[in-house]
Amino acid sequence: MNKEELKIYEVVFECDGSATGKMRSELDVRMVKPLKESFVLATDEGKFHGGDGTAPPPLALFIAGLVGCVMTQTRAFARRMNVQIKDLKVSARVEWEARQYGIEPYETAPKSFQVDVDIDSESAIGDVKKLVEVAKKACFIEATLSQSNEIRHRLRNGGGDWVDL
Amino acid sequence: MNKEELKIYEVVFECDGSATGKMRSELDVRMVKPLKESFVLATDEGKFHGGDGTAPPPLALFIAGLVGCVMTQTRAFARRMNVQIKDLKVSARVEWEARQYGIEPYETAPKSFQVDVDIDSESAIGDVKKLVEVAKKACFIEATLSQSNEIRHRLRNGGGDWVDL
Numbered sequence: 001m002n003k004e005e006l007k008i009y010e011v012v013f014e015c016d017g018s019a020t021g022k023m024r025s026e027l028d029v030r031m032v033k034p035l036k037e038s039f040v041l042a043t044d045e046g047k048f049h050g051g052d053g054t055a056p057p058p059l060a061l062f063i064a065g066l067v068g069c070v071m072t073q074t075r076a077f078a079r080r081m082n083v084q085i086k087d088l089k090v091s092a093r094v095e096w097e098a099r100q101y102g103i104e105p106y107e108t109a110p111k112s113f114q115v116d117v118d119i120d121s122e123s124a125i126g127d128v129k130k131l132v133e134v135a136k137k138a139c140f141i142e143a144t145l146s147q148s149n150e151i152r153h154r155l156r157n158g159g160g161d162w163v164d165l
Numbered sequence: 166m167n168k169e170e171l172k173i174y175e176v177v178f179e180c181d182g183s184a185t186g187k188m189r190s191e192l193d194v195r196m197v198k199p200l201k202e203s204f205v206l207a208t209d210e211g212k213f214h215g216g217d218g219t220a221p222p223p224l225a226l227f228i229a230g231l232v233g234c235v236m237t238q239t240r241a242f243a244r245r246m247n248v249q250i251k252d253l254k255v256s257a258r259v260e261w262e263a264r265q266y267g268i269e270p271y272e273t274a275p276k277s278f279q280v281d282v283d284i285d286s287e288s289a290i291g292d293v294k295k296l297v298e299v300a301k302k303a304c305f306i307e308a309t310l311s312q313s314n315e316i317r318h319r320l321r322n323g324g325g326d327w328v329d330l
Contacts, residue, residue, distance in 0.1 A: 004266040004267030004268075004269070005266070005267055006264065006265070006266055007264075007265045007266075007271075008262055008263070008264055008265075009262070009263040009264075009265070009271065010260065010261070010262055010276075011224070011260070011261040011262070011263065011273075012258065012259070012260045012261070013224050013225065013227075013228045013258070013259050014228070014256065014257065014258045014259075015228040015229055015231070015232045015256065015257045016232075016254065016255075016256045017229075017232040017233060017235075017236050017254060017255045017256070018253075018254050019236060019240065019250075019252065019253040019254070022240075023237055023240060023241075025232065025233045025236040025237070025255075027229040027232055027233060029221065029225040029228060029229050031222065031224070031225065032258075034213070035211065035213060037211060039221040039222075039225045039229075041221065041225065041226070041229040042233075043229065043230070043233030043234075043236075043237070045237055046200065046202060048199070048200060049237070049241065050240075050241065050244075051237075056194065056204040056206065057196070057204075057233075057237075058229075058230045058231070058232075058233035058234035058237060058305075058306065059176070059178050059196070059230065059234070059305060059306070060178065060194040060196070060204045060206065060230075061206070061226040061227070061229050061230035061233065062178075062226070062227060062230035062231070062234070062305075062306055062309075063178045063179070063180040063194060064180055064182075064192040064194050064204075064206040064208065064223075064226050065208070065223040065224065065225075065226035065227035065230060066180070066223070066227070067180045067181075067182040067190065067192055067223075068182060068190045068192060068207075068208030068222075068223035068226065069208075069223035069224070069227070070182075071182050071184055071190040071208075072188055072190070072208070072210055072214070072216075072222075072223060075184065075187075075188060075215075076188075076214065076215065077270060079215075080270070081270075085184075087184065088183075088184040089181065089182060089183050089184070090181075090182045090190075091179065091180065091181045091182070092179065092180050093177065093178070093179045093180075093197075094177070094178050094179075095175065095176070095177045096175070096176040096177070096305050096308075096309070097173055097174070097175055097176070098173070098174040098176065098303070098305075099171060099172075099173055099174075100171070100172045100173075100174070101169040101170070101171055101172075102169030102170055103169075104169070105242055105245070105246075105299040105302070105303055106172075106174065106303055107302045107303060107308070108176075108302070108303055108304070108305045108308045109308050109309075109312070110305070110308065110309045110312070110314055111175075112317070113314055113315065113316040113317065114316075114317050114318075114319075115316055115317070115318050115319075116318070116319045116320075116321075116327065117318065117319070117320045117321075118321055119320070119321070119322050119323075120322070120323050120324070121322055121323070122323075125322055128320070128322050129320060129330065132318065132320050132330060133330065134270040136316075136318065136330075137270070137272045137273070138263070138270055138271055138272065138273055139273070140223075140224055140227075140261050140263075140273045140275070141223060141224070141227055142316055143261075143272070143273045143274050143275065144227075144261070144274075144275045144310065145309065145310070145314045145316060146313060146314060146315075146316065147274070147275070147313050148311060148312050148313040149275055149278055149310045149311060150278070150311075151278040151279075151280055151301075151307060151310060151311065152277070152278065152279050152280070153279075153280050153281070153282065153297065153301065154279070154280075154281045154282070155281075155282045155283075155284070155293070155294060155297050156281075156282075156283055156284070157284050157285070157286055157290055157293050158284075158285050158286070158287075159285070162281065165294065165297060165298065165301075
């Protein structure tokens with residue numbers, strides 16, 4: 001039995017997207033917990049996907065969020081674990097595959113995720129490794145990708161009632 | 166046996182992040198396949214997390230990418246499936262939890278994902294439902310979140326050799 005006190009922190013984000021332009025989405029993002037803050041973002045698609053290229057595509061925001069999250073946690077825990085960091089670069093590569101039989105709608109699946117952490121530190125290599133292991137487990141996006149998540153969907157049409165899908 | 170021809174499309178994104186400021190990350194994002202394009206993004210954290218608030222936090226980009234991806238696919242397949250859309254709004258709410266025993270580093274896990282699709286369409290409701298079901302399966306980010314993904318990590322320190330973690 002763990003006699004240490006368990007603390008639970010909740011983190012909640014919400015996003016409202018509106019369709020404007022051919023493929024552009026205006027995205028109002030709110031951090032709801034632990035603090036209330038709001039952010040304005042947008043996505044679009046390039047011409048080959050029917051858009052006007054006025055903003056990055058959704059997958060650009062997705063991979064940028066992943067890399068940014070690893071970088072935040074690595075720096076946050078470096079302070080707490082007393083690991084010195086002179087410089088930090090993180091690179092990621094994500095491969096997806098879309099499969100289409102004949103003219104059926106395609107279905108997609110991720111194929112591979114690679115995250116490279118490039119640190120310049122004079123701390124012992126064992127401490128640097130431990131830092132990255134801790135940052136992985138603390139990274140909200142890595143934790144999310146590492147498990148199978150159920151996404152609940154609701155639909156409404158023309159301002160009627162919401163129905164579960 | 167499926168006699169239809171199977172086509173496979175690859176989609177690959179890469180991102181290089183550099184640490185600048187206390188928590189700011191400059192993020193060069195590249196679409197590598199199907200086309201080559203590049204995008205400049207950044208993340209930061211608010212003061213409570215040790216940052217300067219110069220850019221949205223990583224989780225804001227993450228949820229914006231999710232909503233943008235559902236919105237792209239809904240519009241892309243509306244055309245192909247001949248479902249008319251007068252207006253489209255998509256909202257999402259994602260809840261995470263970080264657990265910490267005593268002074269141990271915290272570990273995080275997602276708690277719930279909700280995606281609400283608000284359509285204004287005069288097409289039959291059955292066709293609208295089918296459209297959203299197809300868009301879910303075609304959405305790269307939803308497909309990624311719905312399965313458990315292995316993320317490979319490498320680390321190097323001071324420009325030495327890469328080691329697998």
